[in-house]
Amino acid sequence: MAVSVLSRLRQLRTSGPHDDVGARTQALVVHGNEFGFDPFGLSRQSLEAAMTVARLVYRYYFRAECHGIENLPASGRVVLVSNHSGQLPFDALVIGSACFLEPPQPRLVRAMVEFFVPTVPFASYLFARWGQITGTPENCRRLLAADEAVLVFPEGARGISKPFSKRYQLADFGSGFMRLALEAGAPIVPVAVIGAEEQAPAMNAKILAKLFGVPSFPIVPYPPFVAAVPLPVKYRVYFGEPMRFTGDPDDDDDDLAERVKTVKNRIESMIHMGLRGRKHVFW
Amino acid sequence: MSSGEPTKTAVITGISGRLGRIVARRLHHAVGWRIVGLDRRPMPGRPKDIEHHEVDLRSKKAREIFRANQVDALIHLGVMHDPRARPAELYSWNITGTAKLLEYCQTYHVPKVVLLSSANVYGPRPDNPQFLTEDAPLLAAQRFPAMRDLVEIDHLVSTFLWRAREIDTVVLRPTHIVGPVHNAPSNYLRIERPPVLLGFDPMVQLVHALDVAEAIMLALAPGRRGIYNVVGPGEVPLSAVLHELGRAPRWIPHPLAKSVLGLAFRLGFSSFPVAELDFIRYVCMIDGRRAAAELGYRPRFGLRETISAAQEVP
Numbered sequence: 001m002a003v004s005v006l007s008r009l010r011q012l013r014t015s016g017p018h019d020d021v022g023a024r025t026q027a028l029v030v031h032g033n034e035f036g037f038d039p040f041g042l043s044r045q046s047l048e049a050a051m052t053v054a055r056l057v058y059r060y061y062f063r064a065e066c067h068g069i070e071n072l073p074a075s076g077r078v079v080l081v082s083n084h085s086g087q088l089p090f091d092a093l094v095i096g097s098a099c100f101l102e103p104p105q106p107r108l109v110r111a112m113v114e115f116f117v118p119t120v121p122f123a124s125y126l127f128a129r130w131g132q133i134t135g136t137p138e139n140c141r142r143l144l145a146a147d148e149a150v151l152v153f154p155e156g157a158r159g160i161s162k163p164f165s166k167r168y169q170l171a172d173f174g175s176g177f178m179r180l181a182l183e184a185g186a187p188i189v190p191v192a193v194i195g196a197e198e199q200a201p202a203m204n205a206k207i208l209a210k211l212f213g214v215p216s217f218p219i220v221p222y223p224p225f226v227a228a229v230p231l232p233v234k235y236r237v238y239f240g241e242p243m244r245f246t247g248d249p250d251d252d253d254d255d256l257a258e259r260v261k262t263v264k265n266r267i268e269s270m271i272h273m274g275l276r277g278r279k280h281v282f283w
Numbered sequence: 284m285s286s287g288e289p290t291k292t293a294v295i296t297g298i299s300g301r302l303g304r305i306v307a308r309r310l311h312h313a314v315g316w317r318i319v320g321l322d323r324r325p326m327p328g329r330p331k332d333i334e335h336h337e338v339d340l341r342s343k344k345a346r347e348i349f350r351a352n353q354v355d356a357l358i359h360l361g362v363m364h365d366p367r368a369r370p371a372e373l374y375s376w377n378i379t380g381t382a383k384l385l386e387y388c389q390t391y392h393v394p395k396v397v398l399l400s401s402a403n404v405y406g407p408r409p410d411n412p413q414f415l416t417e418d419a420p421l422l423a424a425q426r427f428p429a430m431r432d433l434v435e436i437d438h439l440v441s442t443f444l445w446r447a448r449e450i451d452t453v454v455l456r457p458t459h460i461v462g463p464v465h466n467a468p469s470n471y472l473r474i475e476r477p478p479v480l481l482g483f484d485p486m487v488q489l490v491h492a493l494d495v496a497e498a499i500m501l502a503l504a505p506g507r508r509g510i511y512n513v514v515g516p517g518e519v520p521l522s523a524v525l526h527e528l529g530r531a532p533r534w535i536p537h538p539l540a541k542s543v544l545g546l547a548f549r550l551g552f553s554s555f556p557v558a559e560l561d562f563i564r565y566v567c568m569i570d571g572r573r574a575a576a577e578l579g580y581r582p583r584f585g586l587r588e589t590i591s592a593a594q595e596v597p
Contacts, residue, residue: 033517034586035527040413041486041520118409118565121482121537125520128486138412 019059021051024106029075031146040110040139041128047108050130051100058097061232062090062195063283068239069102077144077186078242080109080151081177081263083170083271084159086196087218087227089113092132094235095151095191110143111151137180144184151191152177154260161216163204167197168271173264175256182249187242190263192270194237198281199230234283238270289317289332292354293503294393296340296384297361298333299324301464301597302399302492306360307333309496319352321345322361340380349387356395356503357388362436364466366429366548366556377432378439385443388450396452397502398440399495402488402512404433404456407567413486414570417456417510427558441510453502455495457513458569461593462492467559472528472593479532480540483564484522490515491584491592501578511578514571516586521563527590537564 025048031038036045058064072078082095092111099107112135118124133139135152143150153159154173162171181188202218209217219225243266245259293310297303298320310316311330320326320335329335338344340361348354363376381398388396405415406423421437423430437454444452459468468489471477490513498513525532535543540560547553574580584592 033519035517035519035523037486037519037523039486039518041518115410121480124482124564125484133413134410136410136412138414138416142412142414 017059019055019101021048021055024100025051027106028100028108030108038131040131040133040143041125042108042131043129046126046129047131050126051097054093054097055101057090058094058101058235062094062235064094064098064195064235064237066098066102066237066239068241069098071189071239071241072099072103072107072149073187073189073242074103074105074107075147077147077184078149078189079144079177079181079184079186080149080189080191081267082151082153082191083168083193083267084153084155084196085162085167085193086230087160087200087202087220088230089160090199090230091193091196091235092151092153094193094196094237098237098239099149107149109149109151112140112153114157137176140180141184144180144186150180154264157215161204161218163218164197164201165203167201168275170264170268170271173260175253175260178245178256178260178263179249182245182247187244188263189242190240190266190270192238192240192267192274193235194271194274194278195233195235195281198233200227201231202227231282233281236274236278238274240266240270290315291356292317292319292352293356293358294319294321294348294352294354295358295360296321297359298322298335299326300360302460302466302495303360305462305464305492306358306496306499309493309500310358313500319348319354321348340376341383345383346387349391349393354388354391354393356397357384357393358499358503359384359396359398359440362399362433364429364433366554370429373432378435381436381439385440385447389447392449394449394451394505395503396440396443396450397499398436398452398454399499400437400440400454400456401433402456402458402567402569403430403562404437405567405569406430407485407561407565409565411566411568413566414568415512416570417512417573426561427556429556429558444508444510451506451508453508454510455498455502455513455574456511456569457495457498458488458490458515460492460495461489461589463592463595463597464492465597467555468562469593470554471563472524472530473596474530476531476533477525478535478540478544479521479525480560480564481534481536483537484520485564485566486518486568487521487524487566488515488518488568489524489589489593490582491589494582494584494589497583498574498578498580501580507578509573509577511574511580512569512571513574513580514569514582515589516582516584518568519586519590524590524593527587528594 099109155171158171205217299322318333404421
């Protein structure tokens, strides 16, 4: 066992392609003004610093494996829809890094973040500098109109805070992403993330959640007992073929449900495929 | 207009304020307008051909001005926002005053009403979309009761827009106005070492006072009615504005800032109520596409020019 861990570590030192983060940042399409900020507060400079760190996490900590990146359109509006898990949004980091590092032409993915993020010091503005946006429909609409790539987690907080016992079981999907994709005429790229579920195997302490007035209070069975640092699991990320839908974006939820279900089923089957192909959680 | 004789009359409330003077000067340069000022304060140094009445909006004398003159437009700038004034007096001045003005306009057939409201009526909130359109709800008063008057005036005039169909009513909601004016954002930007909240750096918009005057001119054109956001030349983080102005911000954690600022306000060291901290914490930015499409409004001052205008001393 110890020998195998050592050999794995040795492998780590040598593996990993050379990524030119600076050149990739320059290749991104950013609608910045003379101060270097786009209307949502993205700055190329902050993004480059963030991607330098994100790359290390992506390549060496999670040793992420990326499949099907050719399914991500090189340009034009697109909605990425993914499963969400792991207590901390490292799945967003991995998807974002994959789209930035893997394709020939890097793409900036703008994740729709929870409304509480703007109330958290530092996260409030750093997320914006890195291109992440508050998850309102108006923001999504505006970005799709500007031909950007938007990442949506339709499970939202239900997904990320799910306990370990519910791993790889998708929570309910909202239908907002479908409305926005129909309205903008944007293709949907289904994304399945394998690994995030094990990065912080948590159970939900309902009493503490009530005490602190938060939707869930996940605790993990190792110090510091809150999900502050993820375990070094191996991430696998699968990009599915773009799906195109037609119809009236103002339809009832019931009418949209079938199309939402199609996307959910696709992600589910991609998850199952990924789980079958996986030999070990950590490598 | 060969003789240059004024043919139309505009009543400007709040003309003695800094912004009032800027708007009056702009209108004075435009050919064909006779200007009648309406303010409780005197207006020293005004040009001879600007008429000025030191009256209360709610008084009989104010009504008399509308009765005696054939008024072609009302430009309502006289909205009072003084966090130190007695709330009852403020309410009466703002709401009753505005309601009276609208009544005079209807009675004496004034064809045009322009209200200068503010984008602050939307309120800075963590769940705000990055750009608020004119249809967004006015939620400022929820976290910030002192804004209730401004929200209510906006509602009052917006309702009037639909109620009095024969009058072309325009409600302008400009973002933070900078330039040689007195208001909370430009006072804040003039502080040498302004307090900022540790870990917060929202994107902000600024608009030059002269661009606002220009928007009012565009709103005066016959046939134009509706509610319009008035934007500046772009969006930048608050920290970039302060850096551009050469300010040295003091970083203060939010809970501490709340108690310190609350104390400073009560003791009279600061003119900023605690709730205004949200303006340097969350986004409250507006979408100006409607004004661009329907009024033809474009800010003439660039981003750097507008930011440096915040240094101008009134």
